[in-house]
Amino acid sequence: MKVAVFGTKSYDKEFFKLEGVNTTHELVFFESRLRVKTASLAKGFDAVCVFVNDVVDAECIQMLASYGIKVIALRCAGFNNVDLIEAEKQGIAVLRVPAYSPYAVAEHTLALILTLNRKTHKAYNRVREGNFSLDRLTGFDINGKTVGVIGTGKIGQIFANIMKGMGCKVIGFDLYPNKKLEEDGLLEYMSLNDLLEQSDIISLHCPLTPQTHHIINDHSIWRMKKGAMLINTSRGRLIDTESAIRALSKGHLGYLGIDVYEQEEKLFFRDLSETLIRDEKMLNLMSFPNVLVTGHQAFFTDTALTQIAKVTLGNLTSYEKGEELINRVGTEAIKA
Numbered sequence: 001m002k003v004a005v006f007g008t009k010s011y012d013k014e015f016f017k018l019e020g021v022n023t024t025h026e027l028v029f030f031e032s033r034l035r036v037k038t039a040s041l042a043k044g045f046d047a048v049c050v051f052v053n054d055v056v057d058a059e060c061i062q063m064l065a066s067y068g069i070k071v072i073a074l075r076c077a078g079f080n081n082v083d084l085i086e087a088e089k090q091g092i093a094v095l096r097v098p099a100y101s102p103y104a105v106a107e108h109t110l111a112l113i114l115t116l117n118r119k120t121h122k123a124y125n126r127v128r129e130g131n132f133s134l135d136r137l138t139g140f141d142i143n144g145k146t147v148g149v150i151g152t153g154k155i156g157q158i159f160a161n162i163m164k165g166m167g168c169k170v171i172g173f174d175l176y177p178n179k180k181l182e183e184d185g186l187l188e189y190m191s192l193n194d195l196l197e198q199s200d201i202i203s204l205h206c207p208l209t210p211q212t213h214h215i216i217n218d219h220s221i222w223r224m225k226k227g228a229m230l231i232n233t234s235r236g237r238l239i240d241t242e243s244a245i246r247a248l249s250k251g252h253l254g255y256l257g258i259d260v261y262e263q264e265e266k267l268f269f270r271d272l273s274e275t276l277i278r279d280e281k282m283l284n285l286m287s288f289p290n291v292l293v294t295g296h297q298a299f300f301t302d303t304a305l306t307q308i309a310k311v312t313l314g315n316l317t318s319y320e321k322g323e324e325l326i327n328r329v330g331t332e333a334i335k336a
């Protein structure tokens, strides 16, 4: 298939070229993200390949359909940026990579927790400048703490296991609790409110849906223990950033670690070091010493990039050969 790959970076090209050697697909890489303004680049292609911040809304899909695009191949798991109803209406198949390396994301979640707690980022800079003082580097023992996991799917389970291994009590909230996890003694399910009230560390691992949009808001954040740590490696819009800033300012929220951000489309995946950043909320967040932001890098391991390229290309091959599309996302996903 002739595939227009949108929003590509050097590492995408590297891993897709490596894995593409064994396929017959012709890949053309565009740096621009896919959205209405750039959709015309897809003229003459059979498929488009997109990532988390491309905006594949109804208007964009109608344009793609008019160019004869048959497949939208997501090189990620989340599909909240694609209008699935419009894609179905236009007869365009939406395929995704349901799991590339859930370990990568769970391990990065731990990295955020440990960095925020033990302040290794600050220690690194201090020591390089010859400052070996320990002032303000105090952390806390993670062993014995209660960790709340919101969304106990693939990533949430691995993360729960890691924290269990560190001697934590793990509690969970999920719309569809997995009883096996409780039977195995990994975690105890409870209501969202109870989880918020009992946790020392809360980590978000549920998808972004209308139900989970701003699941952390003024109401829920104040239910959390004073001084608790909140971590989000899932999707930015799960947290109302303004609520988080208010709770940080008042000293209620003890730590915030985010790999995803509500308005990340305007910032992430590019070098803006020579640019004036005008995103007030991000600038505000950066001013807190107890906030750590990474730029959507939780997935970013060689294992995950290999798997993303392999599965994406495999999805396209299955479509071309008329095979069963096991990684198809249909409108039932939103209804569910």
Ligand code: NAD
Pocket: 077, 078, 098, 099, 102, 105, 150, 151, 152, 153, 154, 155, 156, 173, 174, 175, 176, 205, 206, 207, 208, 209, 211, 212, 233, 234, 235, 259, 260, 296, 297, 298, 299, 300
């Ligand atoms: P998954 O589908 O295996 O698990 C998601 C879990 O969330 C499921 O158990 C589901 O029942 C639960 N859930 C759904 N709606 C809920 C709700 N309203 N309240 C509570 N729980 C709810 O997904 P996964 O592979 O574990 O990935 C989780 C999320 O991680 C993805 O949706 C994606 O947004 C994010 N992610 C981020 C990165 C990154 O680089 N930062 C990479 C991959 C995935």
